Amino acid sequence: MNATPASARNDKAAVVAAAMRVLAESGLPGLSMRRIADELDVQVSALYWHFPNKQALLAAVSAQIVGAAPAATEMDAIARGLRDRLLAHQDGAEIVSSSLALGRLDLPARTALVTAAREAGLTDAGAEVAANTIVHYVIGYTFHEQQWLHASVVGAADASVDLVPDRAGERRDDFDAGLAMVVAGVRASVAVN
Incomplete structure (x- = not known):
């Protein structure tokens, strides 16, 4: 050495x-x-x-995973970009989730979501709630997806069965459908505020 x-x-x-x-x-x-x-x-x-400790290193890894501020300005595009970043790294959602939970990561996508929600007409407080909701949806869905993928690789899950099968057993990805519901809810809340 x-x-x-x-x-x-x-x-x-x-x-x-x-x-x-x-x-x-x-x-x-x-x-x-x-x-x-x-x-x-x-x-x-x-x-x-x-x-100073492993959590500080994991926070730096998390920052590397999520990257810089997204170029997208629409809530759904920002969310899809975050998901893509998480999926690009093995266990990306779990690492980023941990750093966020411990307050060790400023998530550029969250900041962009706050701005997009304000521009959609939400109050500052409403925009914060909207951004947090979308971030938690993206990380939670992606974490579940990555866990299933890992389990299928090591043989703990049947790789021929999809993460979210439809009634006929065909493969499908409900991420976009769920995201559309969340974003529609955010936009609908503008009328309430």
Whole structure:
């Protein structure tokens, strides 16, 4: 192992990049500080030079997963973009959900949703509720979807049976239908306010 301190060889971005590689290879169960340190060829203690604890590192990974502010301005497009970001990373919804729950992540999509809801005519308080509702719908649906996909890969679920089968047993994706209902509810609440 190189005697140069990890702080001189790796910056925060390098640690997050290593964590993203481990996540892609092993998912959240394999995303340990030991595995990330091995990826960087450093001692585990070197990671704490940049991150005080694993939750801080997971928050940085979450920020990498969700990316910058979305270009979309419509609520449904913002929500679909967030889902796409979460699905692009193994266990993305679970990691982001944890960071949000602990107050360690400012979600750019949520900020964009607040703006879109205000522009739709909601009050500031109503826009906050609308944004939170849409974010929770997207993360919850995607978390469920990723759990099912993982279970089917490891043989714990029948891969031939869809996450949400219709009455004939055909595959379907209810995400868009559910999102349309949520967004319609948000728009309908403008009349109430």
